[in-house]
Amino acid sequence: MTLSFLFGTVGSPSGTPKKPGGSVGAIDFSRSIGLGALELGWVQSVRVTEATCAAIQSAGAQQRVALSVHAPYFINLNATEEEWPKSRKRLMDAAHYGYLAGATDIVFHPGSYFQQESAEVLKKALPRLQGCVEELKKNGDRVTLRPETMGKSAMLGSLEDAIAMSRAVEMVQPCLDFAHLHARPGDGTMNTQDEWSLLLEKYGRELGDDALKRLHIHLSGIEYGPKGEKNHLPLAEADLDFKTLFKALKEFGCSGRILCESPIMEEDALKMKKAWMKVSGEKDGK
Numbered sequence: 001m002t003l004s005f006l007f008g009t010v011g012s013p014s015g016t017p018k019k020p021g022g023s024v025g026a027i028d029f030s031r032s033i034g035l036g037a038l039e040l041g042w043v044q045s046v047r048v049t050e051a052t053c054a055a056i057q058s059a060g061a062q063q064r065v066a067l068s069v070h071a072p073y074f075i076n077l078n079a080t081e082e083e084w085p086k087s088r089k090r091l092m093d094a095a096h097y098g099y100l101a102g103a104t105d106i107v108f109h110p111g112s113y114f115q116q117e118s119a120e121v122l123k124k125a126l127p128r129l130q131g132c133v134e135e136l137k138k139n140g141d142r143v144t145l146r147p148e149t150m151g152k153s154a155m156l157g158s159l160e161d162a163i164a165m166s167r168a169v170e171m172v173q174p175c176l177d178f179a180h181l182h183a184r185p186g187d188g189t190m191n192t193q194d195e196w197s198l199l200l201e202k203y204g205r206e207l208g209d210d211a212l213k214r215l216h217i218h219l220s221g222i223e224y225g226p227k228g229e230k231n232h233l234p235l236a237e238a239d240l241d242f243k244t245l246f247k248a249l250k251e252f253g254c255s256g257r258i259l260c261e262s263p264i265m266e267e268d269a270l271k272m273k274k275a276w277m278k279v280s281g282e283k284d285g286k
C-alpha cells in the first residue's frame with residue numbers, strides 16, 4: 001500500500017551531499033531518506049541548461065521522486081505594464097525548463113494587491129495568466145501552474161484568489177500553503193479541524209472532488225503578527241496544529257504532495273510523513 005501523500009522539501013534538503021550535489025544529488029538523497037517528492041527551488045532565477053534538465057528528469061524517473069518547481073519570487077500578476085514582461089518571462093522560463101526537467105507543477109507567488117481590491121487586481125491578473133497558459137499549450141509544456149496561497153493580507157493569494165484563478169484558467173490549480181493560510185488572518189485562526197474541513201469542503205465544491213486528490217501543499221511552522229506571516233519555523237516551535245490538519249485531509253479522502261518549508265526541512269518532512277501514517281493508518285509501500 002502506498003501513501004496517499006508524497007512528502008518532500010521545497011529546495012534541496014540540507015543534508016544533500018556535495019557530490020553529485022545539485023538537483024540530481026538532492027533527488028538521490030531525498031529517496032535515500034524516504035522522501036518521494038522534491039520541489040526544485042528556482043526562487044532567485046531560472047539558470048539551467050537543457051542538458052541539466054535532462055539529467056534532473058532522468059534522476060527523478062529513476063528514483064521515483066515526483067518533481068515540482070518553485071518559480072522565482074519576483075513574479076507579480078499585478079505588475080505595471082513596464083514590469084510585467086520581466087515577471088512573465090520568469091514564470092514562463094520556470095514552466096518551460098521545469099517541464100524539461102520532469103516537473104509536473106510550477107508553484108509561484110501571484111503578487112501584490114498594491115492596496116487595490118482583490119476583484120480589481122484579478123481583472124488584470126486573469127488575462128495575463130490566460131496568455132501564459134495559451135503559450136505553454138502551444139509549446140507543449142504540459143505543466144500545472146500553481147498560484148500559492150500567501151501569508152500576508154496585503155498579498156494577492158487568498159484562498160479565494162487562488163480558487164478564482166483556477167476556475168477561470170485551465171492548467172491552473174492552487175498551491176495550498178497551510179502555514180500561510182494559518183498566518184494570513186493574523187489572529188491564530190485557521191488552526192482547527194472544523195476550520196480546515198470548511199476550507200476543504202469549499203475547495204472540493206469550487207474545483208471538483210478530483211482536485212482534492214491532486215493537492216499540492218506547502219507546510220511548515222510559522223511565526224505571524226497582525227499583518228500575517230513573519231517567517232517560517234520548525235514544526236515543534238510553532239502553534240500550527242498540523243496533526244489536526246491531517247485529520248481533516250484524511251476525512252476528505254485527500255491525496256497529492258506535501259512539501260516542507262521548515263528551516264529543518266527534511267527532518268520536519270519525515271516528521272510529517274510519520275504523523276500522516278499514524279493519522280491515516282497507511283503504510284509506506286515505497
